[in-house]
Amino acid sequence: MPTAILSPIALVALASVSLATTGRRWWQLLGMMRRSRLPERRLDDLPGRLRAFFVYVLAQGRLLRWPYAGILHALIFWGFVVLLTAIVQGIVEALWQGFHFNQLPGSGALAFLQDTFFFLVICGIAMALFNRLVINPARFRGSHRGDAILILVWIGGLLTCMELNYATRIAEGAPEAVGQWRPVAAALSSIFRPLGTSSEALIVLHGIFFWVHLTLVFGFLVYLGYSKHLHIVTAVFNVFFKNQRPKGALRTVDLEAVMNAEDEADQHFGAGAIEHFSWKDMLDLYTCTECGRCQTHCPAYNTGKVLSPKTLITDLRDHAYENLAGGFAATTHAAHPVGEDGEPVMWVTGDRHPGTLQELPGHFQPSWIAPDDVSTAVQANDGERPLLGGTILEDTLWACTTCGACMDQCPVLIDHVPKILDMRRHLVLDESRLPRQAETALRNIESVANPYGLSHQSRADWAQDLGVQFAADKPDAEYLYWVGCAASFDERARTISTALVKILQAAGVDFAILGTEEKCSGDPARRIGNEYLFQERAKENVEVLRRHNVRKIIASCPHCFNTFANEYRDFGGEYEVIHHTQMIDTLLKSGRITLDDTKAQRETITYHDSCYIGRWNDIFAPPRDILERIPGLRVVEMARSKSEGMCCGAGGGRMWMEEGQPRVNHRRVQQALDTDATKVATACPFCLAMFDEGISAKQLGERIAVDDVAVYVARALKES
Numbered sequence: 001m002p003t004a005i006l007s008p009i010a011l012v013a014l015a016s017v018s019l020a021t022t023g024r025r026w027w028q029l030l031g032m033m034r035r036s037r038l039p040e041r042r043l044d045d046l047p048g049r050l051r052a053f054f055v056y057v058l059a060q061g062r063l064l065r066w067p068y069a070g071i072l073h074a075l076i077f078w079g080f081v082v083l084l085t086a087i088v089q090g091i092v093e094a095l096w097q098g099f100h101f102n103q104l105p106g107s108g109a110l111a112f113l114q115d116t117f118f119f120l121v122i123c124g125i126a127m128a129l130f131n132r133l134v135i136n137p138a139r140f141r142g143s144h145r146g147d148a149i150l151i152l153v154w155i156g157g158l159l160t161c162m163e164l165n166y167a168t169r170i171a172e173g174a175p176e177a178v179g180q181w182r183p184v185a186a187a188l189s190s191i192f193r194p195l196g197t198s199s200e201a202l203i204v205l206h207g208i209f210f211w212v213h214l215t216l217v218f219g220f221l222v223y224l225g226y227s228k229h230l231h232i233v234t235a236v237f238n239v240f241f242k243n244q245r246p247k248g249a250l251r252t253v254d255l256e257a258v259m260n261a262e263d264e265a266d267q268h269f270g271a272g273a274i275e276h277f278s279w280k281d282m283l284d285l286y287t288c289t290e291c292g293r294c295q296t297h298c299p300a301y302n303t304g305k306v307l308s309p310k311t312l313i314t315d316l317r318d319h320a321y322e323n324l325a326g327g328f329a330a331t332t333h334a335a336h337p338v339g340e341d342g343e344p345v346m347w348v349t350g351d352r353h354p355g356t357l358q359e360l361p362g363h364f365q366p367s368w369i370a371p372d373d374v375s376t377a378v379q380a381n382d383g384e385r386p387l388l389g390g391t392i393l394e395d396t397l398w399a400c401t402t403c404g405a406c407m408d409q410c411p412v413l414i415d416h417v418p419k420i421l422d423m424r425r426h427l428v429l430d431e432s433r434l435p436r437q438a439e440t441a442l443r444n445i446e447s448v449a450n451p452y453g454l455s456h457q458s459r460a461d462w463a464q465d466l467g468v469q470f471a472a473d474k475p476d477a478e479y480l481y482w483v484g485c486a487a488s489f490d491e492r493a494r495t496i497s498t499a500l501v502k503i504l505q506a507a508g509v510d511f512a513i514l515g516t517e518e519k520c521s522g523d524p525a526r527r528i529g530n531e532y533l534f535q536e537r538a539k540e541n542v543e544v545l546r547r548h549n550v551r552k553i554i555a556s557c558p559h560c561f562n563t564f565a566n567e568y569r570d571f572g573g574e575y576e577v578i579h580h581t582q583m584i585d586t587l588l589k590s591g592r593i594t595l596d597d598t599k600a601q602r603e604t605i606t607y608h609d610s611c612y613i614g615r616w617n618d619i620f621a622p623p624r625d626i627l628e629r630i631p632g633l634r635v636v637e638m639a640r641s642k643s644e645g646m647c648c649g650a651g652g653g654r655m656w657m658e659e660g661q662p663r664v665n666h667r668r669v670q671q672a673l674d675t676d677a678t679k680v681a682t683a684c685p686f687c688l689a690m691f692d693e694g695i696s697a698k699q700l701g702e703r704i705a706v707d708d709v710a711v712y713v714a715r716a717l718k719e720s
């Protein structure tokens with residue numbers, strides 16, 4: 001290749017400017033991570049981390065759940081990986097004049113691979129542009145659309161220039177162009193044939209394509225650091241450093257450390273400022289691709305609440321850029337200041353409102369804000385905005401049901417829920433700002449050990465006359481049945497405990513309950529944000545269980561299940577925890593209980609997944625297997641089920657808070673109605689309560705009814 005065209009000096013100069021600018025930006029981003037005050041260790045379980053890298057990065061595990069978007073992304077990702085070799089090849093050949101890769105063995109196969117993937121990436125880019133410009137799914141609402149289109153055109157441009165560079169070399173007849181191995185470039189070379197081989201024009205064109213290609217490559221490096229496409233690099237690390245603790249376990253606050261902290265900056269609970277998050281949280285923020293998958297599955301967002309998990313993450317990211325990176329923000333979504341009347345307001349500009357700022361009610365209703373308007377949202381106030389009540393509205397945090405759908409969908413494994421909970425912790429413990437009803441529930445847990453505020457002494461009243469023994473009288477019982485507050489106090493939820501006891505007794509299971517020694521597991525306190533109260537309850541319960549030498553726990557409440565299985569270990573409590581649907585499933589499959597065909601329930605039934613045994617603990621099959629075995633029942637699935645099941649709206653302490661219309665549980669009831677089911681089965685007392693409320697509010701009692709899985713089984717039990 002002519003030296004004048006591939007000048008190593010010019011290349012080194014271009015690369016130096018690009019790498020210096022890129023390095024400066026990445027240093028700034030690393031600096032922001034170093035300013036995080038919450039320590040986090042993420043180097044355990046290296047095999048698991050490598051596995052995650054293969055599954056979620058190389059195999060594009062989560063992305064391929066969405067076929068069209070997954071395939072186009074995989075084509076671009078895999079193609080980009082392969083074509084990196086071509087980019088490096090071009091740079092090496094330019095720097096090392098006279099050396100050509102075709103001198104190496106296997107270079108023909110590599111050339112063929114590069115050529116094939118060029119074609120595939122272009123197909124992927126065309127599909128992506130079609131997705132952005134024509135399909136434009138709702139999940140992109142609020143994302144940086146212009147940035148997404150620019151980057152697609154940029155990648156397409158740099159790769160096309162690279163391919164045309166090969167094509168001109170083939171047209172020149174250069175042997176190192178290995179035209180026989182590059183069918184696409186060879187086909188493109190026919191465009192240049194009329195110029196004649198070795199013509200001056202071809203050489204000039206070759207130079208133009210080469211330098212435009214390299215300029216776009218090095219420009220791309222710089223641009224990455226300032227765009228949402230940062231994820232191209234950070235996603236690899238974000239996946240590698242993913243949470244390896246059980247999914248359902250929240251991080252435990254070291255209360256002692258906070259209370260005894262010498263540095264004033266560490267004397268806080270949770271996150272009230274952006275630097276209160278951990279370095280991994282910051283990495284999460286850098287990594288958001290703004291794909292909107294989390295938003296699509298968020299029950300709060302889908303019922304018009306102020307919360308969108310996507311904009312929560314991008315708002316936090318922009319807040320970090322504004323406050324930790326010297327004021328730079330790529331674009332600002334974070335426009336949720338509070339108006340004079342205390343109502344949040346949002347200011348937007350855009351095509352719909354040219355040249356003006358327009359004040360809109362802060363209750364974020366996606367349908368009445370055009371995508372472009374949202375993506376160009378601007379700050380309405382000057383000066384530094386507080387994180388809570390400024391960038392992030394408190395209502396946003398309280399709207400979350402902690403259902404985990406966002407985290408389950410996120411292709412780059414961003415953890416939304418721990419961030420929301422950390423901010424709630426700050427509101428509750430540092431500022432005592434929380435919804436009034438939630439405050440009442442916390443006070444009840446504190447005073448009478450249950451959120452209902454009912455007398456603790458009546459906790460075991462439900463079990464009277466059922467022949468249930470207490471652990472104090474039966475110290476050697478194999479299982480402890482942890483009843484939970486709902487199934488102890490709530491009349492309707494008591495149908496679960498009563499049915500389960502009937503089943504366990506029919507199977508001859510050796511079990512006992514704690515009676516008044518049982519106290520709230522602390523889950524609602526923790527999810528509302530009162531970590532202090534949660535830890536008090538956890539330590540007390542662990543001590544009671546230790547005293548009774550409990551090893552195996554049956555839980556009919558998924559929230560208690562999750563707390564015992566995943567969170568009590570931080571307080572020295574490690575148990576074999578079995579959800580009641582798992583227990584019943586085992587009893588049925590082992591033949592320890594049998595069902596009576598003469599009690600066939602001729603109904604069509606649909607099962608509603610509880611988030612806390614489903615998504616958080618991957619228990620999907622047992623309740624379904626049970627229902628399949630009940631004589632007469634025909635089981636159908638709702639459109640959203642299993643890991644994509646929609647929350648009932650009660651999790652995250654939402655059971656104890658008011659909710660505006662439309663309510664999450666009403667939407668879920670509608671989804672059940674959309675099947676031809678006449679019955680719904682639940683496996684959680686709170687889901688049961690939410691379905692009850694939804695059915696009665698919509699006056700659907702004639703059309704559909706709900707009960708716990710255990711109740712359906714107890715009805716069909718063969719009497720011995």
Ligand code: SF4
Binds near residue numbers: 294297307407
């Ligand atoms: S946990 Fe559920 S409710 Fe909360 S942000 Fe995620 S999807 Fe929305």
Ligand code: SF4
Binds near residue numbers: 289293412
């Ligand atoms: S948080 Fe995850 S799922 Fe949500 S927009 Fe960002 S990358 Fe997509």
